[in-house]
Amino acid sequence: MKNHVWRPLFVVLAVIALVLVARKFLVPADFGVGARGYMYGWHRAGNEQQWKDVKVKYKTAAFCKDCHPDKYDEMKESPHRNINCENCHGPALNHPDDPRSLTIDRSRELCARCHTRLPYPNSGRGVMKGIDPKTHNVGLDCVTCHWPHDPRKEGHQK
Amino acid sequence: MISRRSFCKKSLLIAGGLAIPLSCLELFDPKRLLAEKDEKGPRWVFLVDTRKCVGCGFCVKGCKVENEVPYDANVTRTWVERYVVTSDGKTHIDSPKGARDGFPNKGIDIGHGKLEEIKDDDIEKAFFVPKLCNQCDNPPCVQVCPVGATYQTADGVVLVDRSWCIGCGYCIMGCPYGVRFFHPVFHVAEKCNFCYHRITKGMQTACVDSCAFGARRVGNLRDPEDPVTRVIMTERVNVLKEEYGTKPQVFYLGLSKEVK
Numbered sequence: 001m002k003n004h005v006w007r008p009l010f011v012v013l014a015v016i017a018l019v020l021v022a023r024k025f026l027v028p029a030d031f032g033v034g035a036r037g038y039m040y041g042w043h044r045a046g047n048e049q050q051w052k053d054v055k056v057k058y059k060t061a062a063f064c065k066d067c068h069p070d071k072y073d074e075m076k077e078s079p080h081r082n083i084n085c086e087n088c089h090g091p092a093l094n095h096p097d098d099p100r101s102l103t104i105d106r107s108r109e110l111c112a113r114c115h116t117r118l119p120y121p122n123s124g125r126g127v128m129k130g131i132d133p134k135t136h137n138v139g140l141d142c143v144t145c146h147w148p149h150d151p152r153k154e155g156h157q158k
Numbered sequence: 159m160i161s162r163r164s165f166c167k168k169s170l171l172i173a174g175g176l177a178i179p180l181s182c183l184e185l186f187d188p189k190r191l192l193a194e195k196d197e198k199g200p201r202w203v204f205l206v207d208t209r210k211c212v213g214c215g216f217c218v219k220g221c222k223v224e225n226e227v228p229y230d231a232n233v234t235r236t237w238v239e240r241y242v243v244t245s246d247g248k249t250h251i252d253s254p255k256g257a258r259d260g261f262p263n264k265g266i267d268i269g270h271g272k273l274e275e276i277k278d279d280d281i282e283k284a285f286f287v288p289k290l291c292n293q294c295d296n297p298p299c300v301q302v303c304p305v306g307a308t309y310q311t312a313d314g315v316v317l318v319d320r321s322w323c324i325g326c327g328y329c330i331m332g333c334p335y336g337v338r339f340f341h342p343v344f345h346v347a348e349k350c351n352f353c354y355h356r357i358t359k360g361m362q363t364a365c366v367d368s369c370a371f372g373a374r375r376v377g378n379l380r381d382p383e384d385p386v387t388r389v390i391m392t393e394r395v396n397v398l399k400e401e402y403g404t405k406p407q408v409f410y411l412g413l414s415k416e417v418k
Contacts, residue, residue: 043309
């Protein structure tokens with residue numbers, strides 16, 4: 001057969017070879033079919049570990065309890081017992097090394113998340129004790145009168 | 159002296175007894191068999207009790223901090239929707255900033271900083287619905303990924319490989335639940351992964367830990383003793399957009415027809 005028929009075929013073969021060689025270098029070695037098959041499991045296996053290695057920031061009340069058992073015990077007796085320490089005190093991160101002290105959110109807005117009165121009959125919100133933040137002691141922090149760890153007690157008297 | 163007859167009878171009995179393997183005498187628990195039918199290891203699922211949610215939004219705040227989603231950008235992996243059905247038959251739905259700060263206003267957020275006030279007497283029913291990734295058994299977001307950057311792990315969680323995602327956005331369009339978005343810092347697709355770094359360490363997700371009302375729970379569907387599995391198997395649970403065939407694995411208690 002004539003040369004002009006063969007020549008484009010060699011070009012095609014060369015391109016295929018180039019793609020295969022490039023693929024060998026560019027695709028990570030652990031890329032392949034995972035547990036969920038071709039349709040859902042096609043991935044780089046090492047990425048699963050990368051997600052597992054993300055730093056835990058919220059360490060939960062079980063972590064706080066070790067050094068602050070008094071606060072933990074006070075909370076457990078309180079109507080606020082189900083609220084996690086870190087909801088108001090912020091994530092523990094590497095506390096007490098870094099940060100040395102946590103930034104406490106004492107704002108009215110924080111308390112208002114639950115205690116703004118919303119008259120919703122079919123929701124847990126409807127039966128929560130609530131106020132209207134636009135009229136209830138405007139300008140004062142809630143913690144002035146209400147002790148957040150146990151709202152049955154009086155607040156900060158400074 | 160043993161007779162030939164009784165020797166043959168006894169040796170046959172012993173040989174027959176030895177032939178029964180111990181496993182024949184094991185009693186099977188059908189529930190365990192059903193749970194372990196496909197594979198070993200956990201299958202993470204989620205249970206949302208909409209009757210308990212009060213719309214405080216601590217879950218959204220916790221999620222954003224834990225998963226390093228930029229706090230002030232209007233994107234979030236999980237959010238809470240408010241539904242207010244009025245006596246004229248209308249349903250008012252909002253989720254200001256994904257309820258990162260809860261619902262500070264009584265009025266419904268209708269965008270552009272405007273609020274629609276609703277009279278207390280007009281409210282027929284009103285409730286909150288937390289939303290997050292459904293970690294579907296047939297995840298459409300994974301099917302459409304052209305490069306294999308998003309995938310499902312053996313335990314059912316759909317993850318995104320940030321170093322492999324090209325940011326084409328097909329998955330964001332493909333998700334019928336709208337849980338995917340572009341990460342404003344990494345410029346790749348981003349989604350809820352049930353706090354994969356926490357659940358694989360035996361912890362709860364950040365949103366579950368920050369919920370004071372028990373409205374959110376995470377569980378393992380392959381463990382028949384798991385309290386979440388028990389609720390899913392025995393109580394009246396519902397899922398979102400079942401008609402899409404995605405087999406979502408976030409189960410809702412107390413879901414109403416207004417919720418889409």
